[in-house]
Amino acid sequence: MNWIYFPLYALITAIFWVIGTSLIFASKRKSILKPLGHIALLLGIGTITTFVVILWLQLGRPPMRTLGETRLWYALFLLLIGYVTFVRWGYQWVLILIFFFASIFLVTDLLHPETYEKTLMPALQSPWFVPHVIVYIFAYAMLGFSWVFSIYGLYMFYFKSFPMKVLNVADNLVYIGFAFLTMGLLFGALWAKEAWGHYWTWDPKETWAFLTWLVYLVYIHTRYFHYTKVRLHLWMLSFIFIVLLLCWFGISYMPSAKNSVHVYSNE
């Protein structure tokens, strides 16, 4: 079983990623360190990809059937999306954030080898599972960060002088997060069609995910057309995140959610 080499691959991936991120943070403009940093990040992604490919070949099936296997994909795709976002937008902190999230999944796999074998329930054994979850994690991470910016912005607004740049960065994070939120919602719909016969059944989680999508939609539109109303938008951005959190964690406690397929199991 190929999993015996997993700690090694995970370690090499982490080392590459730490080196790459450090180089990028340390590099000044036009410094040779920057391309080296990129190479290290790509080698990190390459290492974990190699492990997935070898595992796939040895198993003779896509490694997507057990809990441990799905975590592997989470880590891989998070690093990939984080890297692409960094390349496109130049936010260095995305690298740290994403590495942190990816590490959670890799470390969980290291600590719980028994989950390599634990089969998922039938409906979850789908090629849609991983993309659906991964784009949501990334969307939530981006929108979570936009929330942090909104709180920072509120502080600056009331106690210091407010630089518009704060809200502009937050906006961009909202755009990126919203794009992934849209994908997550739609991947979920396409998966639902395969697994449950219809793409939309107003399951409580779907309803709340749609609601989250709508409130960010309102934010994007008011922000776009009333660019100068800073205070309104800072407050709005800090409040709509609550809807997202309710959707993520609150569903289990709602009367409407007794039969939801999305209520997370305690095991």
Add this chain to the structure above:
Amino acid sequence: MGLTNGNSKKEESGKLWDYPWKYAESFIIAIEIMVAGIIVEALTGGKGITIPGIPVNIYIIFIFAAVLLFLHVRYRESPAVIWISSIPAAISAISIYAVLVLLLGFIPQNSHETSKFLDFTGLSHVKSSWSFVLIQFYFLTTLGMVTLRRAIPFKKKNIGFLMNHFGLWLTLLAAGLGSADLKRLTINLLEDGKINNIAVSQNGEMYKMPFTLKLLDFDVVQYNPRLAIVNVETNKYNMGNAKSLPFAVKNLETELAGWHIKVQEYLSQAMLINGIMQNSDSVGSNPAAFVFAKNISTGDTVKGWITSGSYALEPSYLVLKGTDFLILTQPEPKKYSSKLIVYKDSLTSDTVLLEVNKPYSVKGWEIYQTGYDENKGKWSTLSVLEAVNDPWLPVVYFGIASLLCGALYLFWIGKDKKVKTN
């Protein structure tokens, strides 16, 4: 582009309902639409709206699109048409729509414990209520008009905008009106060698399908059952410090709630035959484990066979202490599948292995494995399938594809380009 004048303030002297209409007028209109929906709902007895099926819904879509196009071409400069494609109108529509979705998310829908108030306001069935449908119609009108404004005349830089807005318009419209033509029927198949072409709707109506099915074999693969200590008085598991209950496997040694437990023997299909627990292929046989349990503090030991039980057999357990019993839980399903022959007509047929997540398409229908007789579990001879027919699916998928492309565009272009134009 200037489709709305977000910055052009209404004259201070301007009264409500003087053009250009802004947020106050927009929200009043949106709320009036919602209230109108509630009134109609109450007058029609709180039964909701019935969406017409093909071909009427197709006509509605074409007439709706034609009216929007006509308004755009003929009256695009009139203040009312400018308003309906403005941001205040859009925000009022999305907000009230979101409020209804919020209610939908909070109030249990179509539940048996409903009240007259919830029925007559439509809150017990939000998604088919008049308010919801009318607000959606208002939302789609603003969305459609703004899409037309950016689409005609066409400019390349609007492509991302169009993919998102048109995609959403088409998806919501086709999914909403198309819901009338969605058929979700249940087909019950028995392992009795007989053919079946009858499906039943939720209301109990029978449909004859354009294909015939025969169930060759229904199979359930189960996880091993788990060991558990249950308090028979409270009927709750005594978990101790354990986060999850251990699966019973041969030679397992584990600690559970102050007991050291060893599984000496495990049989996945067993039965007592002549007083001896042994493997058996007989229908109704159940998982069995021979266990030793030793109380860690007192040193008391208990041993013997415990079984999960099945529809045919009573479970057996060990009494550990007082009301604490050591039991074997009911095994959970890992995978279930039906081997079927699908007769498409008198000449062609297909042998299919139907599993969860792997539907099979035949003659415009998708067939899904959905369930079985859970009471009989592994020994179920019944396989429950669902047949789904949705003629609108390609249209909805086209809308979804457009939205997905729009999302990628949004990720890549982000906000920077837009800030410049502002």
